[in-house]
Amino acid sequence: MVTASAGYDPDRPLPLHQLVYLADGEEVTVGRPDIDSYGIFPADGAEIVRRLEAGATPRDTAAWYLDEYGESVDMDDVIAALGELEFVRPEESAEAGAAPETATAPVRWQRLGAALFSPPAWIAYAALTAWALVVMVRRPDLAPTYNHVFFTDYYTVVQAALFVFAIPQLLLHEAFHALAGRRLGLRSTLTIGRRLYFIVLETSLPGLVAVPRRRRYLPILAGMLADVLVMAVLTLVADLTREPSGAFSFGGRVCLAIAFAVLIRVVWQFSFYLRTDLYVLISTALGCVDLHDTAKQYLRNRVNRLLGRTGHLVDESGWHETDRRTARWYSWLIVVGYAVSIGSFALAAVPIGYRMLVGVLGRFTGGGEVGWEELLDSAVFSGLVVLQFVIIAWLMIRDRRNRRAQRRLAHVIA
Known part of the structure; x- marks a missing residue:
């Protein structure tokens, strides 16, 4: 099965689910509370995810990272990791223009x-x-x-x-x-x-x-x-x-x-x-x-x-x-x-x-x-x-x- 991040246009925004962020020391926990999928990122990696979620294209995000940190970033690896964590929305819903979810189902009890x-x-x-x-x-x-x-x-x-x-x-x-x-x-x-x-x-x-x-x-x-x-x-x-x-x-x-x-x-x-x-x-x-x-x-x-x-x-x-x-x-x-x-x-x-x-x-x-x-x-x-x-x-x-x-x-x- 081809994942949503297997092939992407670097000049188009990457459709991401609504994510939560929690800074804890030098690391940031990023995740989807609706499916309980979480990953721990370094602060600069979490900022990359924030920019992608905000609508920046992968190419623009890579350029920002180079200007900010003086190093290049492998966006293929970043997006592949986001796909494994199921942070990337399926291509079908993205192409259909479906709005990202705004709230998760209420928790019982x-x-x-x-x-x-x-x-x-x-x-x-x-x-x-x-x-x-x-x-x-x-x-x-x-x-x-x-x-x-x-x-x-x-x-x-x-x-x-x-x-x-x-x-x-x-x-x-x-x-x-x-x-x-x-x-x-x-x-x-x-x-x-x-x-x-x-x-x-x-x-x-x-x-x-x-x-x-x-x-x-x-x-x-x-x-x-x-x-x-x-x-x-x-x-x-x-x-x-x-x-x-x-x-x-x-x-x-x-x-x-x-x-x-x-x-x-x-x-x-x-x-x-x-x-x-x-x-x-x-x-x-x-x-x-x-x-x-x-x-x-x-x-x-x-x-x-x-x-x-x-x-x-x-x-x-x-x-x-x-x-x-x-x-x-x-x-x-x-x-x-x-x-x-x-x-x-x-x-x-x-x-x-x-x-x-x-x-x-x-x-x-x-x-x-x-x-x-x-x-x-x-x-x-x-x-x-x-x-x-x-x-x-x-x-x-x-x-x-x-x-x-x-x-x-x-x-x-x-």
């Missing part, structure tokens, strides 16, 4: 997003969180602990409850991301993926790159806000539904189990090497381009230099300067992230898994003293555990195949 992050809402969130903290200080049995996970002796019920309740909690986490962006008029998409041994949902907000940096922070952190609010509500419900004796009701024990699971996901955000919300926050605040890969390569080079393996050093010439400066200290946060993962695994997953393993083996080897209900529970629980590992293995194999396919495609293109 924008009012709800504005209400959820309005000043009254923030006051309510602060009061709710403070209430939960005060209650936990006054009644230490509400403080999160892995023992809360065992709200019943049936492990299958524990596993099923945590899984079932995790789905709406994850959706709420991602909904807060999406609504915080939609209040700014940004579209969003939801996908499923994997981070280490976690199955995760991911909200994509492509238009966030065209928003001033200080307004990006809330959409990035909104998911963690939802997690904190969920923990606060569950803690308060558990406290308010106590039995007359002061013991937790069954519903209260379930709430505390779910609250602990949510806490683990909040702690997981500090595993920076997994490119979590906190990683995105740091990368955005510092204006980085590819901090994750740069920091990993920087750390690998540091280790190889210490070991004297200079032949294994990664070429640093392709790193963005901001990424290079940030990687000098951020690479240590990658190490911190691994420590957080290992620590949370040791302090939560290991004791929970050990208790369940001992319980299951005890039932299978307990002889006639164990009832059929407990044996059935242990059998079903074991099957579900195996199924989880199968799903994770399948996702890992799928990701590896995709990476291999991308490498083959890159080789063919090269």
Whole structure:
């Protein structure tokens, strides 16, 4: 298929869609918010696009660039890039004299997003969180602990409850991301993926790159806000539904189990090497381009230099300067992230898994003293555990195949 920019008349204005521009340091983000297509240009490149959009011909724009910067510009490459980003209007609509679009379609749920992050809402969130903290200080049995996970002796019920309740909690986490962006008029998409041994949902907000940096922070952190609010509500419900004796009701024990699971996901955000919300926050605040890969390569080079393996050093010439400066200290946060993962695994997953393993083996080897209900529970629980590992293995194999396919495609293109 021939694109609109494949052949152009240098003496005729290039028909472009309506574009938005956001200057950020020495670079400018240019894009089409109607299709969420964006590119990062140097300041002089963005000015070329501005002039073309304003109606200047490619020949006049090239002449202006030569006078302004004393260098020539390859307009073929510029226009080809604009075509790949779908900034160029199709020849049919341009020849028909169709007027460029003046507005994009309205974004759904924008009012709800504005209400959820309005000043009254923030006051309510602060009061709710403070209430939960005060209650936990006054009644230490509400403080999160892995023992809360065992709200019943049936492990299958524990596993099923945590899984079932995790789905709406994850959706709420991602909904807060999406609504915080939609209040700014940004579209969003939801996908499923994997981070280490976690199955995760991911909200994509492509238009966030065209928003001033200080307004990006809330959409990035909104998911963690939802997690904190969920923990606060569950803690308060558990406290308010106590039995007359002061013991937790069954519903209260379930709430505390779910609250602990949510806490683990909040702690997981500090595993920076997994490119979590906190990683995105740091990368955005510092204006980085590819901090994750740069920091990993920087750390690998540091280790190889210490070991004297200079032949294994990664070429640093392709790193963005901001990424290079940030990687000098951020690479240590990658190490911190691994420590957080290992620590949370040791302090939560290991004791929970050990208790369940001992319980299951005890039932299978307990002889006639164990009832059929407990044996059935242990059998079903074991099957579900195996199924989880199968799903994770399948996702890992799928990701590896995709990476291999991308490498083959890159080789063919090269």
